[in-house]
Amino acid sequence: MLEVQDLTVHYDGAMALNRVNLEVGDGQFVGVVGPNGSGKSTLLRALSGILTEVEPGKKERPSLSGSILFEGKEISKLKAWQITKLGIIHCPERRRPFAEMTTLENLEMGAYLRKDKKDVRKDLERVYELFPILKERANQMSRTLSGGEQQMLAIARALMSKPKLLLIDEPSLGLAPILKETVLKTIKEIWSSGVTILLVEQDVAITLATAQKIYILAHGRMVTHGAKEELMKDRDIREVYLGL
Amino acid sequence: MLNDLIEIFLLGGLQSGMYSLLALGFTLIYGISGVVNLAHGSFYMLGAYMFVTLGAIGFLGAGTMLNAVFVLVLAAIVVGIIASMIYRVTIHPVLGDEVAIMVATVCIALIMQQFVIIFYGVTFPRVAWPEDSILMNTANILGVTIEYSYIAAFVVSLALFGTLMLIITKTKMGKAMRAVSQDVEAAMLMGINTERLYMLTMGLSAMLATFAGILITSSTTKSAGAWMWLQPLALSFAIVILGGLGSIKGSLIGGFILGYAEQTVKTTVPEGGAIVGVVPLIVMVLVLLLRPKGLFGKRVELEE
Ligand SMILES: Nc1ncnc2c1ncn2[C@@H]1O[C@H](COP(=O)(O)OP(=O)(O)O)[C@@H](O)[C@H]1O
Ligand SMILES: [Mg+2]
Numbered sequence: 298m299l300e301v302q303d304l305t306v307h308y309d310g311a312m313a314l315n316r317v318n319l320e321v322g323d324g325q326f327v328g329v330v331g332p333n334g335s336g337k338s339t340l341l342r343a344l345s346g347i348l349t350e351v352e353p354g355k356k357e358r359p360s361l362s363g364s365i366l367f368e369g370k371e372i373s374k375l376k377a378w379q380i381t382k383l384g385i386i387h388c389p390e391r392r393r394p395f396a397e398m399t400t401l402e403n404l405e406m407g408a409y410l411r412k413d414k415k416d417v418r419k420d421l422e423r424v425y426e427l428f429p430i431l432k433e434r435a436n437q438m439s440r441t442l443s444g445g446e447q448q449m450l451a452i453a454r455a456l457m458s459k460p461k462l463l464l465i466d467e468p469s470l471g472l473a474p475i476l477k478e479t480v481l482k483t484i485k486e487i488w489s490s491g492v493t494i495l496l497v498e499q500d501v502a503i504t505l506a507t508a509q510k511i512y513i514l515a516h517g518r519m520v521t522h523g524a525k526e527e528l529m530k531d532r533d534i535r536e537v538y539l540g541l
Numbered sequence: 542m543l544n545d546l547i548e549i550f551l552l553g554g555l556q557s558g559m560y561s562l563l564a565l566g567f568t569l570i571y572g573i574s575g576v577v578n579l580a581h582g583s584f585y586m587l588g589a590y591m592f593v594t595l596g597a598i599g600f601l602g603a604g605t606m607l608n609a610v611f612v613l614v615l616a617a618i619v620v621g622i623i624a625s626m627i628y629r630v631t632i633h634p635v636l637g638d639e640v641a642i643m644v645a646t647v648c649i650a651l652i653m654q655q656f657v658i659i660f661y662g663v664t665f666p667r668v669a670w671p672e673d674s675i676l677m678n679t680a681n682i683l684g685v686t687i688e689y690s691y692i693a694a695f696v697v698s699l700a701l702f703g704t705l706m707l708i709i710t711k712t713k714m715g716k717a718m719r720a721v722s723q724d725v726e727a728a729m730l731m732g733i734n735t736e737r738l739y740m741l742t743m744g745l746s747a748m749l750a751t752f753a754g755i756l757i758t759s760s761t762t763k764s765a766g767a768w769m770w771l772q773p774l775a776l777s778f779a780i781v782i783l784g785g786l787g788s789i790k791g792s793l794i795g796g797f798i799l800g801y802a803e804q805t806v807k808t809t810v811p812e813g814g815a816i817v818g819v820v821p822l823i824v825m826v827l828v829l830l831l832r833p834k835g836l837f838g839k840r841v842e843l844e845e
Binding site: 345346347350351352353354355356376377378381382386387389393394395396397398402405406407409410454458 | 633637713717720724727732
């Protein structure tokens with residue numbers, strides 16, 4: 298479904314990603330783990346096109362090279378809205394709800410590009426089933442929601458975009474352990490409903506517990522990848538990168 | 542004394558409504574795209590000239606009120622389209638660079654001024670409603686002489702204000718505008734094409750400027766001219782600085798403060814009409830000195 302080859306990203310001269318290769322198969326749950334600053338967000342931002350969406354007059358702009366194939370199509374030159382239209386939906390780091398909009402309006406924004414009104418209404422019901430708290434908060438400004446609720450809103454909003462491939466950036470960041478559990482459970486549910494998932498996380502335990510295939514990212518390089526069992530077999534990887 | 546108060550209350554109120562409309566488009570494009578459009582007054586001017594030129598054609602019967610209203614709307618649409626094209630060609634390529642935006646929009650303003658001089662000469666055409674229209678008459682309300690055109694301008698201004706609020710809160714385009722003003726990256730991730738949205742917003746902003754230009758200039762005491770863009774630009778600036786740049790409610794409040802301030806000077810100061818032009822500038826300087834963020838300018842996002 299997604300094939301990334303030699304993806305290199307520079308911010309104003311500093312390299313953030315160094316010839317990264319990554320493959321996500323149709324229906325797979327792929328995880329990327331790496332410490333803070335290793336380039337996880339940069340990777341997702343490159344995939345969703347938001348990385349290169351800098352206002353035309355701005356001097357510093359990240360440069361990107363390499364290729365990103367989605368369903369066989371090169372998308373690295375597309376605009377963010379075009380990539381969204383293809384079904385790659387990016388649930389960004391720090392949730393980024395529209396603060397001065399209600400929960401419901403945020404969810405409607407998720408469905409911005411959709412023309413299938415009936416299905417949108419069905420999806421809204423489904424999202425409310427997944428996150429009942431959002432139904433209670435439907436008419437509340439999203440800035441008044443708690444961190445956990447905002448994370449649920451961010452995931453729900455992404456679902457409203459009808460993703461084929463869902464990119465999720467650190468959903469567990471800043472959440473209490475019990476909320477982490479809830480959020481993870483729903484991500485798994487979303488996956489079992491047929492959405493391909495690419496999750497990036499600092500939290501190794503979370504990634505190991507969910508992903509079928511795990512990539513390890515360090516200093517902008519993919520160190521290795523494989524299934525949990527394979528990675529755990531290698532003592533160096535276990536100790537150096539997974540800290541287990 | 543009482544007469545003065547009534548005059549200030551009535552004329553100031555009418556003036557205020559129009560000023561709010563004038564600043565509305567200015568604050569709208571800033572709130573959404575971050576563009577301080579120094580050519581805002583030029584769209585105001587272009588609107589007035591468009592009204593004169595198109596009005597002479599007489600689509601729905603020369604000299605009728607129906608035709609005038611039609612031309613009013615047509616002029617707004619034409620100027621809106623011109624503005625969004627100008628935006629795409631000149632402002633969009635430098636978006637994000639504040640200085641370049643100022644330079645670009647000042648250039649647009651000066652070019653439009655020359656354009657008007659070349660095509661119309663240094664003339665001062667009347668932006669008038671049909672002679673037999675009631676809008677060309679005056680009413681006497683509580684002893685104050687008021688042009689009907691002023692009352693009409695006030696009513697239309699408030700109606701346009703309400704319409705814009707509805708667009709922003711209820712329509713899909715309006716919600717996209719709010720989303721972009723709150724978090725442009727997140728908005729792009731929703732699939733919003735910001736380039737197109739900015740063009741639309743600039744068009745809308747220029748349409749509002751056109752309405753303001755025609756409605757305000759259609760007073761029997763005013764006429765168009767190649768320099769008529771400067772005063773409304775200064776006014777827009779003063780109003781949004783008062784109300785908070787990018788705040789829609791702020792443009793209403795700022796419009797009323799300035800409208801009443803001007804009318805108070807006109808009514809109470811001898812020869813006040815002659816010096817009233819400095820009022821917005823004084824207000825602007827005072828606000829910048831005392832409250833640099835504007836009286837209500839806590840947020841720069843569009844409010845509901
Ligand atoms: N906008 C930016 N400008 C310059 N450098 C950046 C920017 N964003 C991230 N970086 C740098 O790129 C590297 C990777 O950052 P990031 O992708 O945010 O990592 P992660 O998400 O894994 O924490 C870091 O060294 C960071 O300092
Ligand atoms: Mg990150």
